[in-house]
Amino acid sequence: MNAIRRVFGLVWILLGLAAGYFLEVLQSFALFEKGGMDNVVPAIIYSFILAPLLTGGMVIFGLYALQNEYQR
Amino acid sequence: MSETIAPLENEGKKLRKVIAASSVGTLIEWYDFYIFGSLSVVIATKFFPADNPTAAFLSTLATFAAGFVVRPFGALFFGRLGDLIGRKYTFMVTLLIMGFSTFAIGLIPGYETIGFLAPVLVLILRLLQGLALGGEYGGAATYVAEHSEPGKRGYRTAWIQTTASLGLFISLLVILATKKSMSPEAFANFGWRIPFLISIVMVGISYFIRKNMDESPVFQKAKDEGKIVANPLKESFGKKLNFKFVLLALFGATMGQGVVWYTGQFYALSFLQKVANIEFEQSNYIIAASLAGGTGFFIFFGWLSDKIGRKVVMLTGMLLAICTYRPIYQAMYETADVSLKTEVVGSRKVTTDYMMIPKSVDLKKIIKTKVAYTDGTEMTVEETGLVTLFPGRNPVKPDIKKTIHVGSEGFWYLILLVFIQVLYVTMVYGPIAAFLVEMFPTAIRYTSMSLPYHIGNGIFGGLLPAVATYLASKATAANEVAKTAGQQIPFDKPYLEGLWYPIIIGGVCFVIGLLYVNGKDKEIND
Numbered sequence: 043m044n045a046i047r048r049v050f051g052l053v054w055i056l057l058g059l060a061a062g063y064f065l066e067v068l069q070s071f072a073l074f075e076k077g078g079m080d081n082v083v084p085a086i087i088y089s090f091i092l093a094p095l096l097t098g099g100m101v102i103f104g105l106y107a108l109q110n111e112y113q114r
Numbered sequence: 115m116s117e118t119i120a121p122l123e124n125e126g127k128k129l130r131k132v133i134a135a136s137s138v139g140t141l142i143e144w145y146d147f148y149i150f151g152s153l154s155v156v157i158a159t160k161f162f163p164a165d166n167p168t169a170a171f172l173s174t175l176a177t178f179a180a181g182f183v184v185r186p187f188g189a190l191f192f193g194r195l196g197d198l199i200g201r202k203y204t205f206m207v208t209l210l211i212m213g214f215s216t217f218a219i220g221l222i223p224g225y226e227t228i229g230f231l232a233p234v235l236v237l238i239l240r241l242l243q244g245l246a247l248g249g250e251y252g253g254a255a256t257y258v259a260e261h262s263e264p265g266k267r268g269y270r271t272a273w274i275q276t277t278a279s280l281g282l283f284i285s286l287l288v289i290l291a292t293k294k295s296m297s298p299e300a301f302a303n304f305g306w307r308i309p310f311l312i313s314i315v316m317v318g319i320s321y322f323i324r325k326n327m328d329e330s331p332v333f334q335k336a337k338d339e340g341k342i343v344a345n346p347l348k349e350s351f352g353k354k355l356n357f358k359f360v361l362l363a364l365f366g367a368t369m370g371q372g373v374v375w376y377t378g379q380f381y382a383l384s385f386l387q388k389v390a391n392i393e394f395e396q397s398n399y400i401i402a403a404s405l406a407g408g409t410g411f412f413i414f415f416g417w418l419s420d421k422i423g424r425k426v427v428m429l430t431g432m433l434l435a436i437c438t439y440r441p442i443y444q445a446m447y448e449t450a451d452v453s454l455k456t457e458v459v460g461s462r463k464v465t466t467d468y469m470m471i472p473k474s475v476d477l478k479k480i481i482k483t484k485v486a487y488t489d490g491t492e493m494t495v496e497e498t499g500l501v502t503l504f505p506g507r508n509p510v511k512p513d514i515k516k517t518i519h520v521g522s523e524g525f526w527y528l529i530l531l532v533f534i535q536v537l538y539v540t541m542v543y544g545p546i547a548a549f550l551v552e553m554f555p556t557a558i559r560y561t562s563m564s565l566p567y568h569i570g571n572g573i574f575g576g577l578l579p580a581v582a583t584y585l586a587s588k589a590t591a592a593n594e595v596a597k598t599a600g601q602q603i604p605f606d607k608p609y610l611e612g613l614w615y616p617i618i619i620g621g622v623c624f625v626i627g628l629l630y631v632n633g634k635d636k637e638i639n640d
Binding site: 043046047050054057083084087091092095099100102103106107111112114 | 182183354358361362364365569573577580581584622625626629630632
C-alpha cells in the first residue's frame with residue numbers, strides 16, 4: 043500500500059499542473075479577454091484563488107507523497 | 115504523549131452545558147452569515163444599485179470576498195490567538211464581532227440616503243462577518259472535543275456540526291415569518307432589517323452563557339505545563355511534519371466535504387429556483403423541510419463514527435454523493451418539467467395588462483398565462499414587453515419569467531430528493547470536527563484545523579454555486595450556437611453540466627482520503 047501511495051504522488055503533481063493549465067491558460071485568459079463583470083469575476087476566481095490553491099497545494103502534496111511522508 | 119485527562123463521564127451536566135454554549139453561539143454565527151446571502155436581492159436594491167458599476171463591483175466583492183477569501187484569513191488570525199491565549203476567549207471575541215457586524219448592517223441607511231458610504235460600510239461589515247466566522251468554528255469544535263471523553267468525541271462534536279444547517283434553516287424561517295407578517299412593500303422598506311436586528315438579542319444571550327464557561331481542560335493543561343508554542347502559524351505551516359497533515363486534511367477530507375455540503379443545500383436551492391423555475395416560497399419550504407428532516411443525522415453519523423471510524427463514514431457519504439448526483443438532479447428537473455405533464459383542459463388563462471412608465475411615452479405590456487396540470491402543478495408565465503409609440507424604433511426583446519408551483523406529490527418527491535442530498539451532507543460533515551481535531555496536536559490545533567476547514571468549505575465549497583452555474587450556462591450557450599448553425603447540440607442535458615464540479619472535486623478527494631487518511635488516530639492529549 044505504501045508503494046501505491048508513493049506512485050500516486052506523481053498523479054497528484056500532474057493533476058495539480060493540469061488543473062493550473064486548464065484554469066489559467068484555457069479559462070482565465072479567454073475570460074479576461076472577453077471582459078465585462080460576468081467574465082472577469084470567474085477569471086479572477088480561477089486565476090488568483092482556485093489555480094494557486096490547486097496547483098501549489100497538489101504539487102506539494104504529491105511531492106510529500108513521493109517522498110514517502112504518508113507511509114504507515 | 116499518552117497521559118489522559120481525567121474522564122468527564124461523571125460530569126454529564128457540565129459537558130451538556132459546554133456543548134450547548136458552543137453550539138448556540140456557532141448556530142447564531144451561521145444564522146448571521148446566511149441572512150446576508152438569503153436577503154442578497156433586497157440588500158442589492160438598497161445598497162448596491164445595479165445601474166452603478168462601482169456599487170455592483172462592491173456587491174460582488176461583498177458576496178465573494180467575505181465567503182471565500184476572508185474566512186481562511188479569519189481562521190489564521192483567530193486560530194493563532196486561540197492557540198496562544200485560549201479557546202474560550204477567542205471564540206467569545208468572534209461571537210461579538212459577528213453579532214455587532216450583523217446588527218450594524220440592519221442599521222445602515224440605504225444608498226439613496228448616504229450614497230457610496232452605504233455600500234462601503236456594508237462591505238466592511240460583511241468582511242468582518244467572514245473574518246469572525248473563520249475564527250468561530252475551529253474554536254467551538256476544538257473546545258467541545260477537548261472537553262469530551264475518548265470514544266464519544268464524534269457524537270459530542272456532531273452537535274457543533276448541526277449548527278451550520280440549523281443556522282440556514284432558522285435564517286429561512288425568520289425571513290419567511292417576517293415576510294408573512296407584513297406587506298411586500300413594508301418588507302422592502304424596513305422589514306428586511308428585522309432579521310439582522312434580532313441577531314443582537316441572540317448574541318447577547320449566547321455571550322452570557324459562554325462567559326461563565328471554563329477554559330478547555332486540554333489547553334489549560336498544555337498551558338500549565340508550558341507546552342504552548344510561541345508561533346503557531348510557523349509551527350503549523352512552516353514545518354513539514356505538521357504541514358503535510360494540513361494538506362491531507364484539505365485534499366483528503368474538507369475539499370470533498372465542502373462541495374457535498376454546498377451541493378446538498380445551496381446548489382439544490384439555486385437549481386430549484388433558477389433551473390426548475392420553482393417559485394421562491396415553495397423552493398424554500400422544500401429546502402427547509404429537508405434540512406429539518408436531515409439535521410438529526412449529523413448526530414447519528416457523528417455517533418457512528420465513534421463506533422466504526424470517521425474515515426469510513428465520511429468516504430461512504432462522498433462516494434454515494436458523487437455517484438448519484440446526476441440521477442437525483444435529473445429527477446428534480448423532471449418533477450418540475452411541464453412538458454412531461456398533462457394540461458387540464460380549459461385551464462389556460464391569459465390576461466394582458468398595460469402600465470404607464472413614468473417619464474416615458476412607452477407602455478409596459480404584461481401578458482400573464484396561467485396553466486394548471488392534472489397532478490396539481492400550476493405554471494405562470496409572465497411576459498413583459500414594451501409598446502412603443504414610435505413606429506420606427508427597434509422592438510425590445512420581451513422579458514419572460516416562468517414560475518412553477520408543483521403539486522402535492524411533486525412537492526414531497528422534491529423534499530425526498532433534497533433530503534437524500536442532506537443525508538450525504540450529514541455523513542461527510544457530521545464526523546469531520548472530531549476527525550480534524552484528532553489530526554493535530556493541542557499546541558497548534560485551533561490554527562491547523564481551521565485553515566483546511568475554511569479553504570475546503572469557503573473556497574472549494576463556496577465557489578460551487580458560481581462555478582456550477584457558469585458551467586451550466588456555458589453548456590446552454592453552446593447548444594444555442596449549435597442549434598442556430600443547424601448542427602447537432604453538444605450537450606444532451608446542459609442543466610446537469612454544473613454537477614461536474616462537485617463530482618470531480620469530490621472524486622479526487624475520495625481517492626486521496628481512501629489512500630492516505632489514517633482512520634485510527636484518536637488521541638488528542640498530546
